[in-house]
Amino acid sequence: MKIALLGYGRMGKEIEKIAISRGHEIVIRKDANDVIDITLADVAIDFSIPNSAFSNITNCLNNNVPVISGTTGWLENYDKAVALCKEKNGGFIYASNFSVGVNIFFELNKQLAKMMSTLKEYNVSMEEIHHTKKLDAPSGTAITLAEGVIENTSKKDWVLGDETSEENSIPIVAKRIPDVPGTHSVWYNSEVDTIEIKHTAHNRKGFALGAVIAAEWILDKTGVFSMKDVLNIS
C-alpha cells in the first residue's frame, strides 16, 4: 500500500518504520510548507498540527484518498470533515488515540463510569501527562475519556484545571514533563477511598501501529469509522 504521511514529525517517523516493516511504501512525507500530489497515495495518515489537520483531511477526501487522522486539537471542524466524507463517499477515521491499550482503557472507563454513576459520594477527576512539545491541552485522549464519563453519568462537561466549583463538570489536569509519551489517569475520590484507573504509554510504537492497522483496514471501505470499528471492540 502506498502511504502519504501528512506530518513527518515524531509520529510520522514512528509510523514510517512500522509501515515499512509491514511491507508498505511511503510515497509522501509532508511537513509544514510542502506542496504534494495526494493522488500518488492509496491512503493518507495525518499526524500533523491542530491548525493543519482539517485542510490535510479535506485535501484527501476531495481527491478520493481515504484518510486516517490522529492529530488532536482540531475537533471544532470534525463535523465538517464527516459531512465532506459522506458527500464524497470517501473513507475517514479520526481517533484521539490509536493504541490498542488506550482503546481498551476507553471501554474500561465507560464501564467504571456506569458503575459509579449512582454513587454520589465519589468525585471524578482526570490527569494527563505529556512531553513539553505538545501543542494542545487537555490531550485528545483525556477529552475522549471525559466524553465517556459524560455519556454514562450526570456530568455535563469538562474543565481544564484542578478544581471546579461546577458540580456537573469533570476537572482535567494537564501536566507537561520532558519526554513523557502519554499517561492518563481517571480518579473517583471519596472521603474514605480512591479508585484509580491509569494508562501509561512507554513509547509511541502503540500509537503508530494502531494508525497503520487503521490505514490497512480502511483501504477498501467507504464511510466514517472509529478505532472501535477497526479493533472490533464490543
Ligand SMILES: NC(=O)C1=CN([C@@H]2O[C@H](COP(=O)(O)OP(=O)(O)OC[C@H]3O[C@@H](n4cnc5c(N)ncnc54)[C@H](OP(=O)(O)O)[C@@H]3O)[C@@H](O)[C@H]2O)C=CC1
Ligand atoms: N491519535 C494518536 O494516537 C496520537 C496523536 N498524536 C497527535 O499527533 C499530532 C502530531 O504529534 P507529533 O508527531 O508528536 O508532533 P510533531 O510536532 O513531532 O510533528 C508534527 C509535524 O507536522 C508538521 N506539519 C506542520 N504543518 C503541517 C501541514 N500543513 N501539513 C503536514 N504536516 C505539517 C510539522 O512540520 P514542521 O516541523 O515543518 O512544522 C511536524 O513535522 C499531535 O496533534 C498529537 O497530539 C500524537 C501521538 C498519538
Ligand SMILES: O=C(O)C1=N[C@H](C(=O)O)C[C@H](O)C1
Ligand atoms: O501529543 C502527543 O504526544 C499525544 N497526543 C494524543 C492526545 O492528545 O491524546 C495521544 C497520545 O496521548 C500522545
